[in-house]
Amino acid sequence: MTAPGTAGFAVVVTPGDRRAVLFAEACRSCGLPEPRIVPWTDVLRGGDLGFGLGFGSGELVRIDSPGEDAEADALLRGPGDPTRVGGGARWYRTFTAALGRIGAAASAAGARIAGDIDDIAVMFDKRPSHARMRAAGVPVPPALPGVRDYASLRDAMADAGERRVFVKPAHGSSASGVVALQTAPGGRIRAITSAATTPDGLRNSLRVRTYLGEPEIASLIDALAPDGLHVERWVPKASIGGRTFDLRVVVIGGEPxxxxxxxxxxxxxxxxxxGTRGDLEAVRRALGADGWDEAMDVCARAAACFPGSPMVGVDLLVLNRMRGFAVCEVNAFGDLLPRLTGLPGGAAEGVDTYTAQVRAVLAESGAHA
Incomplete structure (x- = not known):
């Protein structure tokens, strides 16, 4: 990533979104001009980005999340209740087409993209993302291929000898539609999910619930299946303080x-x-110095699978009894961690994720914050 020219940053984001606010604060703290906001809704309506919205020569274009804006959601998935589960395949087609328009417009205007739009597209499809990391030797939970519906899911579980799996919409985020499924002898089955079954279809809920009836669980999986599914072994996670945990690790410029x-x-x-934020120092003590170094190395290796991306958010599973690691997700927009400062002794010590990214841009250009 190269430093922005005199035009500074243009950020494709929802105006007023917390990401936009935090990134603007980071630019100001580093002595850069206020970033120019390009609303996702304008991009999704197909505006003439090269001229009508005016990417400028030398401008560095940062692509951020559309966020939870209802208008952007309707343009991505089609009209409907923003809390609905589903529509991921249409969302993905619309989103990747918009990425292509942004890239073409930036190129035509002499602006530059901060990152790689193809990397972003892969990270928003769990199937090639998982396959890319697995091929690179990054530890990931084993995947069960060929799942098209509930019946094929049960067949795949039987063939693989798996009783516990995570069923994930291929293009989902924020755990929307994710189902933790467990079977037991005697035909017992349990599904844990935040998806609520309503008369109007599946809806996202802030409450995690458990389903025990197979007909209801089969209906749940079959409702999710048309948008594509990614299924992984449910690996046992370590616990600390009586609660299971994982880590979100932000990797900037190849460094966690x-x-x-x-x-x-x-x-x-x-x-x-x-979920609640846990005690990072307690986890580091439990892992020991060598274990922590291994964890960070796994995250760096996962991020390296997306070499055009200056920032990758890695969701790292610490396995039961602190014995090993597995990457369950990578996130193109995984840096929204307000008030979190960098790891002690690292390049981002004392600053948030956005300031660290701006500083990385300046450091690459030989400038100083």
């Missing part, structure tokens, strides 16, 4: 710079689903 512990009493550790 920020880490947060996410703990929970249920399989989903997402903070918006009741």
């Amino acid at each position: 710079t920020h880490a947060v512990v996410r703990t929970s009493r249920h399989p989903m550790t997402n903070l918006h689903l009741g």
Whole structure:
């Protein structure tokens, strides 16, 4: 990534979104001009980005998340309740087409993209993302291929000898539609998910719930299947303080710079689903120096699978009894961690994820913040 010219940054984001606010603060703190906001809604309507919205020569274009804007969601998935689960395949087609327009417009205007749009596209499809990391030797949970519906899921589980799996929408985020499925002898089955079954279809809920009836679980999986599924072994996670946990690690310029512990009493550790931030130092002590170094190395190797991306958010599973690691997700927009400062002794010590990224741009150009 090269430094922005006199035009500074243009950020494709939802105006007023917390990401836009935090990135603007980072630019100001580093002595850069206020970034220019390009609304995702304008991009998704197909505006003439090269001229009508005016990417400028020398401008560095940062692509950020569309966020939770209802208008952008309707343009991506089609009209409907923003809380609905599903529509991921249409979302992905619309999103990747928009990425292509941004890239073409930036090139035509002499602007530059901060990152690689093909990397972003792969990270938003769990199937090639998982396959890319696996091929590179990054530890990932084994995947069960060929799952098209509930019946093929049960067949795949039987063939692989798996009783516990995570069923994930191929293009989902924020645990939307994710199902932790467990079977047991005697035909017992249990599904844990934040997807709520309503008369109007599946809806995202802030409450994780458990389903025990096979007809209801089969209906749930079959409702998710048309958008594509990615299924992985449910690997046992380590616990600390009586709660299971994983790590979100932000890798900037190839270096793990920020880490947060996410703990929970249920399989989903997402903070918006009741997960809480845990004690990072306690995790580091439990892993020991060698274990922590190995964890960070795994995250760096995962990020290296996306070499055009200056920032990758890595979701790292610490396996039961602190014995090993596995990467369960990578995130193109995984840097929204307000108030979290960088790891002690690292390049981002004392600053947030956005300031660290701006500083990295300046350092690459030989400038100084």
